[in-house]
Amino acid sequence: MSLAPSLAATYAAMGARRAAVLAIGSAAILVSLVLDVATGPAFLPVGAVARSVFGLAQDRTVDAIIWSIRLPIAFVALVVGAALGLSGAIMQTILNNPLASSYTLGVSAGAGFGAALVIVLGVAMPVPEAWGIPLMAFLFAGIACAGVYGIGQARESSPEMLVLAGIALLFLFQALLALLQFIASPEALQQIVFWLFGSLQKASWSKLWIITAVLVACIPVLVADVWRLTALKLGDERARGLGVDVKRLRRRSFVLISALTGIAVAFVGTIGFVGLVAPHVARMLVGEDQRSFLPASALFGALLLSLSSIASKTVLPGAIVPIGIVTSLIGVPFFIWLILRNRRAFW
Amino acid sequence: MKLTVEGLSVAYGPTRAIAGLDLVAHPGEVLAVIGPNGSGKSSLVKAIAGLLGHEGIVAFDGSPVRPQRIGYMPQDIGARAALTVLETVLLGRLGRLGLRVRRDDLDAVEAVLVELDLMPLAARYLGELSGGQRQLVFLAQALASEPALLLLDEPISALDIRHQLEVMEIVLRMTRTRSLTTLVILHDLNIAARFADAVMVMREGRAVCCGQPGDVIDKAMVAAVFGVEAALSAAPDGRLIMTAMRALQSSSNSGPVTPENSEHQIHQDDQRNRNTDQPQ
Numbered sequence: 001m002s003l004a005p006s007l008a009a010t011y012a013a014m015g016a017r018r019a020a021v022l023a024i025g026s027a028a029i030l031v032s033l034v035l036d037v038a039t040g041p042a043f044l045p046v047g048a049v050a051r052s053v054f055g056l057a058q059d060r061t062v063d064a065i066i067w068s069i070r071l072p073i074a075f076v077a078l079v080v081g082a083a084l085g086l087s088g089a090i091m092q093t094i095l096n097n098p099l100a101s102s103y104t105l106g107v108s109a110g111a112g113f114g115a116a117l118v119i120v121l122g123v124a125m126p127v128p129e130a131w132g133i134p135l136m137a138f139l140f141a142g143i144a145c146a147g148v149y150g151i152g153q154a155r156e157s158s159p160e161m162l163v164l165a166g167i168a169l170l171f172l173f174q175a176l177l178a179l180l181q182f183i184a185s186p187e188a189l190q191q192i193v194f195w196l197f198g199s200l201q202k203a204s205w206s207k208l209w210i211i212t213a214v215l216v217a218c219i220p221v222l223v224a225d226v227w228r229l230t231a232l233k234l235g236d237e238r239a240r241g242l243g244v245d246v247k248r249l250r251r252r253s254f255v256l257i258s259a260l261t262g263i264a265v266a267f268v269g270t271i272g273f274v275g276l277v278a279p280h281v282a283r284m285l286v287g288e289d290q291r292s293f294l295p296a297s298a299l300f301g302a303l304l305l306s307l308s309s310i311a312s313k314t315v316l317p318g319a320i321v322p323i324g325i326v327t328s329l330i331g332v333p334f335f336i337w338l339i340l341r342n343r344r345a346f347w
Numbered sequence: 348m349k350l351t352v353e354g355l356s357v358a359y360g361p362t363r364a365i366a367g368l369d370l371v372a373h374p375g376e377v378l379a380v381i382g383p384n385g386s387g388k389s390s391l392v393k394a395i396a397g398l399l400g401h402e403g404i405v406a407f408d409g410s411p412v413r414p415q416r417i418g419y420m421p422q423d424i425g426a427r428a429a430l431t432v433l434e435t436v437l438l439g440r441l442g443r444l445g446l447r448v449r450r451d452d453l454d455a456v457e458a459v460l461v462e463l464d465l466m467p468l469a470a471r472y473l474g475e476l477s478g479g480q481r482q483l484v485f486l487a488q489a490l491a492s493e494p495a496l497l498l499l500d501e502p503i504s505a506l507d508i509r510h511q512l513e514v515m516e517i518v519l520r521m522t523r524t525r526s527l528t529t530l531v532i533l534h535d536l537n538i539a540a541r542f543a544d545a546v547m548v549m550r551e552g553r554a555v556c557c558g559q560p561g562d563v564i565d566k567a568m569v570a571a572v573f574g575v576e577a578a579l580s581a582a583p584d585g586r587l588i589m590t591a592m593r594a595l596q597s598s599s600n601s602g603p604v605t606p607e608n609s610e611h612q613i614h615q616d617d618q619r620n621r622n623t624d625q626p627q
Contacts, residue, residue, distance in 0.1 A: 007457035010469045011433060011448065227444045233428035234438070237421055238485075240398050242441045242492075243414035287472065288429040291446060 018292040021285045025299040029078065032306040036074040037066065039313045041320065076203035077309040077323075078302040079211045080264045081274055085301020086218070087260035088275030089282065089294055093229050094253045095159040101275035102141075102261035105166025108272065109173035110144025111137040111265040116180045116192045133195070134207075134266035141262030144169055149254045158236070162250075198269035198324025200309055207267045214263040215298075218256050222294055225249060229290045271324045273331040274301045284338060304331060348374050348408035348495050350395070350528050355403035357390045357552075364390040365552040367403070372545075374495075377522050377529045379539040379560075382549035383573055388532045389422055391549070392498045395530070407496055407528070415442050418494030420485050422501050422532075426473055432484050433469045436460060439491030459487045462517055478505040486514060490521065497522070499531040503538065511535070515542040540564055540587040548572055561587055570595060 005013075038049050042065050051057045052066040088101040095105075102108050114136040147169050152162035181189055222229075228249050231239040236246050261275070282296035305327065312326040350372040357365040365387045372378040380388050394401040396419045397412060405412055418439070428435075436456045437444065443452060460466045463483050473481060482505045489497060499518065503511040519542050522529040533539045539546050540560040547557040550572050556563055564587055569577040576592045 007433065007460065007466070007469060008450065008453050011453055014431065014433070014470060223446060226446065227438070227441055230430065230434065231438050231441055233430060234426045234435070235423070237393075237398060237423070238426065241396055241414075241417070241419040241421060242438055244441070283429050287431065287434070289431075289434045 018286045018296075022292070022296060022299060025296065025303060029299065029303050029306060032303060032310065033074055033078065036077065036306055036309050037070045039310055040065070040070055041313065041318050072203040072205050072208055073200045073309065074306070075208050076211065076268065077200055077305045079208060079215055080200075080268050080271070081278070081302040081305025082298040083211060083215050083260040083264040083301070084271060084274040084305070085278030085282075085297040085299070086215070086222075086294060087257045087264070088301070089279040089297035090222075090229070090253050090257050090260075091275070092279050093232060093288070093290065093293075094250050095162055096233065096235065097159060097163055098280065099276075100163060100166070101272075101279075102257065102265075103270070103272040103275055104170065105148060105163065106168075106170035106173055107141050107144045107148070107166075107257065107261045108265055108270045109170050109177065110147075111141040111262060112196055112270050113173045113177045113180070114138075114140025114143075115195050115269070116177055116184075119191050119195070120180045120184045120188050138262040138266040140173075141265055142258045144173060145254050145258035145261070149251065194322070195269045196324070197322030198271040198327070200268055200312075200323050201320065202267070211263050211267060214259050218260060221252065221256060222290075225252065226290045226294070229253070229294075230288065233288050269322075269324060271305070271327050273328045273335075274304050277331050277335045278304055280335065281338065348528060350412075350496060350530065351404070351406045351409075352391075352395065353404040353406075355391070355394060355401055355405065357387070357394050357399055357401045363552055365394065365401070368549075368552070368554050370547060370554060370557065372528050372530050374526045374528045375523055376544040377519055377531060377542060379543035379546045380530060380532045380549060381534070381536060381539055381546060386549040387552040388549055389500050390552075392419070392500050392530065392532060393421075395496075396498050412496065415492075416495045417498060418489035418492045418496070418527075419498045420489040420500060420502055422504070426481070426485075428473055430473055431470055432460070432465060432473070432476070432487075435473060435484055436465075436487045436491050439488035440493075455493065456487075456491050459490045462490075462521075463487050463514070479507065479510060482506060483510070483514065486518075493525075495527060497527045497529040497531075499529070501532050501534065504534065511538060518542070536564055536569070536589045537587070540589065564589060 037053065038046055044062060044065065048057065048059065048062050049066060052062050053071075057063045057066070084102070091100040091102065091105065092098055115133045118132045118136045148162060148166045151165035151168070181192055184192060228239070228244045231242050231244050232246065232249065239246050265271070278301035279293070279297045281300045282293050286292040286296045305323070308323055308327040308330060311330055312321045312323050315321055315326065350370075352368060352370045355365055355368040356363065368391065370378070380391065382388055390399060393399040395405050395412065396417055397414060407416065433456065436459060437448065437452065440452050440455065457466070460469060463486065465483055465487055468476065468480060468484075473484065476484065482502065486499070486502050489499065497518070502518070503514050506514060515538055518529060518531065521527060531543070533543075543560055545557060546560045546563045548555050548563060548568060555572065556568065566577055566579060569575050569589065569591075574595045576595055578590045578592055580588045580590070582588050
């Protein structure tokens with residue numbers, strides 16, 4: 001009689017372990033969400049915050065702070081983090097490169113340039129003024145994505161070619177942004193710099209629903225492609241040998257990356273580290289079966305940005321540090337610790 | 348189901364990798380493709396698998412080859428994805444997989460893992476395996492798809508001699524029991540002689556001869572194609588054993604090969620050539 005467990009048992013054990021990771025991540029997000037709502041420059045007592053959340057507050061000011069500022073910020077941090085984590089995971093998968101993210105391959109830089117165009121040149125958009133910068137940032141994130149894909153396709157659709165195209169566009173958009181900063185007025189320059197820092201302070205319920213809608217719209221496409229994306233991790237040739245149309249899969253995935261990054265960056269500015277680090281954490285904990293890897297990347301992206309949101313309100317009492325700065329400040333040491341303690345070499 | 352290739356040509360830009368190649372492979376038989384490095388063997392397999400643009404006809408059972416019917420194992424075994432052996436082999440059944448993996452898919456994968464003695468590694472990540480173990484995993488992936496046409500590009504190049512024999516025995520057994528049409532690229536002529544039903548020799552993008560191993564593998568062929576002086580003997584079971592003695596100083600495989608001179612140089616006997624559509 002064989003003592004080895006059956007494959008079904010091995011598969012069930014792997015699934016249970018991954019489900020536990022996702023459950024723990026979700027619980028951590030819940031705790032982080034509560035802390036994010038409970039903290040802020042107004043130093044509201046926890047009881048007052050809880051009463052307001054459950055509709056029992058007697059103070060209209062507390063209600064205004066919680067419902068108009070803290071709750072939208074806390075939820076926007078989650079959905080933006082999830083969008084950035086997910087877009088980073090898709091990018092690292094289709095380019096088979098652990099260094100790939102919207103930030104390192106020029107998509108965020110493109111969005112930043114789009115925002116700066118509105119700020120410096122006052123490019124007129126057929127939308128209310130407050131939506132001009134997000135719309136332009138979203139458009140330029142799409143243009144940058146299309147640029148990476150288009151240049152990458154020009155000769156051959158290899159992951160290396162796409163990464164090189166992304167790096168080239170990163171430098172191009174950074175140079176164009178620097179040019180705009182050079183000619184900008186002091187007020188415009190200050191606005192650009194603040195936008196590039198990234199900030200959750202302009203979060204609102206309407207923005208939350210828009211980001212959530214984009215995030216939810218991507219899910220059916222990802223579910224349909226989940227095994228094809230997993231196959232792509234074995235390399236283009238193997239994936240094609242397994243019947244995957246690699247070119248179409250990449251094109252489809254670039255559209256998703258463009259939408260997810262564009263919508264995230266448009267409303268909160270450039271936040272660099274989440275899209276890079278969240279997929280790494282997910283990979284170490286659940287591997288690269290995309291059925292677990294993609295949700296875990298979204299989950300850890302959300303958690304990282306939520307924790308950063310808390311830190312941004314607490315590191316300097318009475319002040320809010322821009323979220324983009326905090327994300328890197330707490331993310332980098334954590335990331336270095338992770339890659340040093342991890343014994344498996346996945347890259 | 349029979350694999351038929353007619354007038355196959357493959358080019359990488361101005362460089363022609365395969366020039367007008369014909370072959371026929373039959374169900375239930377192993378066709379070994381041998382030849383020196385750069386002779387176009389991998390390009391042949393990729394073209395049959397539909398991974399390379401080509402001219403000419405590739406037909407399986409009279410129709411274009413569909414990916415679902417192929418079990419393809421490429422030469423490269425360098426994948427370091429954070430995927431377990433189980434997930435990697437499951438991918439062989441890609442077209443049938445949904446979000447929830449069905450029991451029959453797991454059963455099919457388990458059968459292959461047991462056959463290749465990979466069950467103890469099922470939950471291990473690819474990056475934790477040796478090159479030989481990874482090669483077995485990708486062979487398992489090719490077999491898990493339950494293909495009708497098996498295309499194996501150097502499936503035993505990273506294996507020790509015991510595993511080489513075991514894997515080729517499995518390939519031969521599955522070819523027979525499942526009536527697969529198997530085309531395998533090999534460098535070891537003794538393995539080819541031992542396990543293949545037919546051997547096709549390639550040189551500079553052309554099939555220079557094709558037939559039963561005992562007819563094809565001889566001193567003249569080894570000298571002309573590989574530039575090696577060889578000694579041939581017979582194993583107790585009568586099978587051919589080839590020992591490479593020394594590299595020939597002026598390798599006769601350096602010059603261009605044409606169908607005319609190659610056939611004259613190596614095998615003049617058309618009777619030996621089974622590269623025809625004859626019933627087996």
